[in-house]
Amino acid sequence: MIYLEYKELVEEIKKAAVKFYNLRYQMSNGGNLSIRIPGQDWMLVKGTDVAFDEVRAETLVIADFDGNIIEGKIKPSKEALLHGAIYRELPKVGAIMHCHSPYATAWAAGHETLEFSTHHSGMKLGGYVPVFDTHSYAVPKECFPMILQAFRENQNMNAFLLRGHGQVTVAQTMREAAYLAELVEETAQISILASAAEK
């Protein structure tokens, strides 16, 4: 049985995944989430085609930042390469949440950035949440430089949206990354409801 050494990280990732499935922020078997393995250039990441409510030790994998399997019996998620590129670029990032939450994805369809519809979101989401066009169900490698460049130019950036796809948040811990993703979704929902309420 793998991951005994990383039991706490497995529990942390499973808790966030199941919560997001129950919130319907990630339905079906897409999305991805990962945690950096402390002291290594490795990550604990969801296996490909695994639903968020199926996340457990057996459906997770330890991979390096290029997606090569270190430990585990399942291929890492297709988004693992993007997560690896972010971990490599941003040493302070310890966890990444990617989900296809409906309001954030709907907002991205018609906007270039997330609008900070509440004081709380303006304060917590680093002041800038861009929308990227990546034209694919999984972010292709050629789009990584555009995303990493945005992080370089915006030191407080901790979230971005993918048009026609979903959202990604980064933080020190899985708990924080999940809360940021909930805030992105809440913010998009309020913006959409507010625009319907305006005359």
Ligand SMILES: [Zn+2]
């Ligand atoms: Zn996705």
